Amino acid sequence: MxxxxxxxxxxxxxxxxxxxxxxxxxxxxxxxxxxxxxxxxxxxxxxxxxxxxxxxxxxxxxxSLVPKEKYDKNDVLLEVTSGRTTGGDICQQFTREIFDMYQNYSSYKNWKFELLNYTPADYGGLHHAAARISGDSVYKHLKYEGGIHRVQRIPEVGLSSRMQRIHTGTMSVIVLPQPDEVDVKIDPKDLRIDTFRAKGAGGQHVNTTDSAVRLVHVPTGLVVECQQERSQIKNKEIALRVLRARLYQQIIEKDKCQQQSTRKLQVGTRAQSERIRTYNFTQDRVTDHRIAYEVRDIKEFLCGEKHLDQLIQRLLHSADEEAITEFLDENLKSAK
The missing domain is CATH 1.10.287 (Helix Hairpins)
Structure with a gap:
């Protein structure tokens, strides 16, 4: 019929x-x-x-044809760090906006957002912050957010605002898959633990008790500090969690090098140091340079909801296409 x-x-x-x-x-x-x-x-x-x-x-x-990523279902450790420019406050303000964007996006996706470290700057800015984000396929959605984010704007506050001209600044985002304790084991003998007095905001414990913790992983030279909590024990737990994530990232990098992947969107050390996105406030435009995709309405984008999610979905689709192309190329080569 x-x-x-x-x-x-x-x-x-x-x-x-x-x-x-x-x-x-x-x-x-x-x-x-x-x-x-x-x-x-x-x-x-x-x-x-x-x-x-x-x-x-x-x-x-x-x-079904897209090769499955081993770490897509993992939780993540997300770190943001302000860059440097002639007006450092523009970078610090931008860093706070980006960190807030990811916090809002976590709420939008019904993920849990746990603050691990937060070092504020003047004029409402942010030097550095770290958070653990847990939920459904968090790493899958955030793995392409790692890299250099650039801002172009006329500052509204801070010392740079006096010049009333367009400033350019940067901040970096690092996204590390969070391992289970069974994935990364740290021998206590490989750790050097230093304690010192907290320097940031935090109440009466600042400069009065050695609550801040610095961990040095001797075999790799990795250094992690935490002074977020009032308790030295809690700061040590957070620092260990961050250290474990960074060691896990080294394992992932080694694994990816062995695969010899050539994908443009490959997440890793190379991607973390590349400029991936520009936020042009004067033109009210966000541009992702990897897929030549533009979004209008920066304020809406920084809300961390629909606009950001649409861009992330486009990045995932583009990465899937590259993965299939690479997979087919490898099979054609092996068939010859």
Whole structure:
């Protein structure tokens, strides 16, 4: 019946005097206008249903071909650090805005956002901050946010605002998959633990107790500090968590080097040092340089909701296409 209705509708425009069914010719006059309209509506509904099914099957086939990333389901450690410019306050203010954006995005995705470290700067800015984000496929969605984010704007506050000209600054984002304790084991003998007095905000414990903790992983030289909490024990726990994530990242880098991947969007040390996105406030435009994608309305983008999610979905789709291309190229080479 469905096929018959489709054939009827498809033939009406090209042969208005005749309606063709399953081998039988029906005079057009036998169908009144109401019947014809109903047939067309039924056919269009069927067509839309079939198109949706085809698109769904295509999407499922596409996803089945994409090589699965080992760490996509992991939680993440997200770190932001302000860059340097002639007006350092512009970088620090921008760093706070980006950190707030990811916090809002975590709420938008129903993820848990746990603040680990927060070092404020003057004029409401931010020097450095770190957070653990946990939930459904967090690393999958945030892994392409790591890199250098550039801002172009006329500062509204701070020393730079006096000049009333466009300033350019940067900040960096690092996204590390958070391992389970079984993934990374740290031998206590490999750690040097230093304690010192906290320097930031925090109440009466500042400069009165050695609550801040510095961990040095002797074999790798990695150094982690934490002075977020009033308790030395809690600061040590947070520092260990960050250290474990950084050691885990080294394992991932080694793994990826062995795979010898050539993807442009590959996450790793190279990507973390590249400029990935520019936020031009004077033109009210966000540009992602990796996929040449532009978003208007910076304020809405920095809310960390629909606009950011749409960009992240485009990045994921682009990365999937590259992964399939690489997969097919490798198979063609091996077949020769």
């Amino acid at each position: 469905t096929c018959r209705l489709l054939r009827i509708v498809l033939r009406v425009p090209t042969n208005p005097g005749l309606v063709v069914g399953d081998g039988e010719d029906l005079p057009f006059s036998d169908l009144n206008q109401q019947d014809e309209k109903q047939l067309q509506e039924l056919a269009l509904e069927e067509r839309q249903t079939m198109v949706q099914k085809i698109n769904m099957l295509y999407s499922e086939l596409f996803q």
